[in-house]
Amino acid sequence: MIAQERPGEDGLIARFFAPIAGKGALGLKDDAACLAPKPGHDLVLTADALVERVHFLPEDAPGSIARKALGVNVSDLAAKGAEPAGFLLSLALPDDWTEAWLAGFAAGLGEASRDFGCPLLGGDTVKARGPLTLSVTAVGQVPSGRMVRRTTAQAGDLVCVTGTIGDAALGLRLRAGPAWAEALSPGERAHLADRYLHPQPRHRLAAALRDHASAAMDVSDGLAGDLAKMMRASGLSALVDADRVPLSPAGRTAVGSSPELLDLALTGGDDYEILCTVPEKKLDSLRKEADRVGITLSVIGRVVEGHDRPVFRMNGLERRYDVGSYQHF
Amino acid sequence: MIAQERPGEDGLIARFFAPIAGKGALGLKDDAACLAPKPGHDLVLTADALVERVHFLPEDAPGSIARKALGVNVSDLAAKGAEPAGFLLSLALPDDWTEAWLAGFAAGLGEASRDFGCPLLGGDTVKARGPLTLSVTAVGQVPSGRMVRRTTAQAGDLVCVTGTIGDAALGLRLRAGPAWAEALSPGERAHLADRYLHPQPRHRLAAALRDHASAAMDVSDGLAGDLAKMMRASGLSALVDADRVPLSPAGRTAVGSSPELLDLALTGGDDYEILCTVPEKKLDSLRKEADRVGITLSVIGRVVEGHDRPVFRMNGLERRYDVGSYQHF
Structure with a gap:
């Protein structure tokens, strides 16, 4: 045996x-x-x-x-x-x-x-x-005392995110062989599949986050839901420009061919990027640090007063995601 | 729903x-x-x-x-x-x-x-x-530097164990309704059942172990097997007097009625007692500390040179347990 x-x-x-x-x-x-x-x-x-x-x-x-x-x-x-x-x-x-x-x-x-x-x-x-x-x-x-919290965003801070959003969710969906896969090159398909399989934790940005971010969390359950969590924990809301949410070339091809995939990109899980809020005056310095360790950083919106779910502006419309977070449980 | x-x-x-x-x-x-x-x-x-x-x-x-x-x-x-x-x-x-x-x-x-x-x-x-x-x-x-290791027993040290051994293994076996259960009072049955369900970690002995024990581990996979592990890790062997292994009154009743249950007591898992080796000159002091926190401590044998599995002396015979450790895995 x-x-x-x-x-x-x-x-x-x-x-x-x-x-x-x-x-x-x-x-x-x-x-x-x-x-x-x-x-x-x-x-x-x-x-x-x-x-x-x-x-x-x-x-x-x-x-x-x-x-x-x-x-x-x-x-x-x-x-x-x-x-x-x-x-x-x-x-x-x-x-x-x-x-x-x-x-x-x-x-x-x-x-x-x-x-x-x-x-x-x-x-x-x-x-x-x-x-x-x-x-x-x-x-x-x-x-000591320098852990970056989820609860400490400030109204007026910029909302930033590392890397690209939605790749892993698209990579997982790709496995079911959807029609939109045809629009992608083999390299683009491989990129999305790899992003689901192999998260790239942004540990090289840890020190810079301590020095620059007012609050941070990682995006594991979907950008829209995780941003809503962070804003709720901070007693605030946010205004996001969906056009500024960074997509990879493969992500852009997928969303270009099937625009409804943008919702999946914004709410799907497994990104493992960093979502953080940054006082405007610290942005240049954080960007310089991120460049130094080879991590791209995008400003996608701003923290605002309020208790509603964050608003995503797209194509002249405003949208709030009700269930913006993937429920593993 | x-x-x-x-x-x-x-x-x-x-x-x-x-x-x-x-x-x-x-x-x-x-x-x-x-x-x-x-x-x-x-x-x-x-x-x-x-x-x-x-x-x-x-x-x-x-x-x-x-x-x-x-x-x-x-x-x-x-x-x-x-x-x-x-x-x-x-x-x-x-x-x-x-x-x-x-x-x-x-x-x-x-x-x-x-x-x-x-x-x-x-x-x-x-x-x-x-x-x-x-x-x-x-x-x-x-x-700093005071963690009690498993690998540092010394030849000549006494082998000690807290509490009583075998209760949990007997308590688990009891659930199958064995014939020997008849020999036990309801209180004895309840004691054994409780010892399986509710381990009593000996955390109140932690400080005294640091000051007195040359090596220690907890007994989770059976006394015989865990002692063999500790001796192997220390490059030594041990001689145990099986009569001195502490049994609870319920354990004694069970073993008294079915002597083969002694093997189960010595090799069954889930004791969550402390097994430790103690230089002879530190025994009185460790015993005093154990008394102070209400934990009984028994000397069951001695660490000896050698690489064989520990010997258990019982009824004039010497016995080595080949598979002395319960395999959860």
């Missing part, structure tokens, strides 16, 4: 995870990890769970699933202005796991861990009794 | 989890928690996942499941000499969750959190697509 030749939990950890573990993990041979925090810093802690068919698809490459599980957590740290210090992984594996799958998963996790500067510190591996379920807890550090 | 009247993720967090959250959780309204570490301390980080039918049973009370999920993690911190600082919870809920279930879960979690001095800091709630699956990441603190 192949199943019985697979390593047990200790063997699995030693073989697949110990080689990618950081120093504080103590070789994954103890009950817990040990981390010496930087003096004068606060810890920033975040956890995100991913479930097969909810957050990724069973046919996704194991290395991609691993990269996404870590990436979405590092994205949360980045939005809080925190530098990654490490992560713990809880992995509930279904009965039919194979060594090849796990080797691919560990390789992708190790590569992502190096790319994001976020070492593996520990975790747990258990039987799933259902589909693959993962939970990552990421630990970051910020100078 | 009842299902549609249930709150969404944000409503669920606000209603059930925000009331039991600690200060660093920021009301569970931000992307991440913020924790100011004690100056001069290291962080100790541990994660344990629990899956229905693997680590608990579907008929267990939701408050008990919550207490166990937190308790097993606090037990890891305690074994490392760490004081709890807080925890994050990833909860993958099956489709048929009810508000009553979740209210019971949150109440049990809040109570355990207060009992263990370990506040809720954050987490994530997602759809399970399978049975209930939880993962807790607990964060503790120790004075």
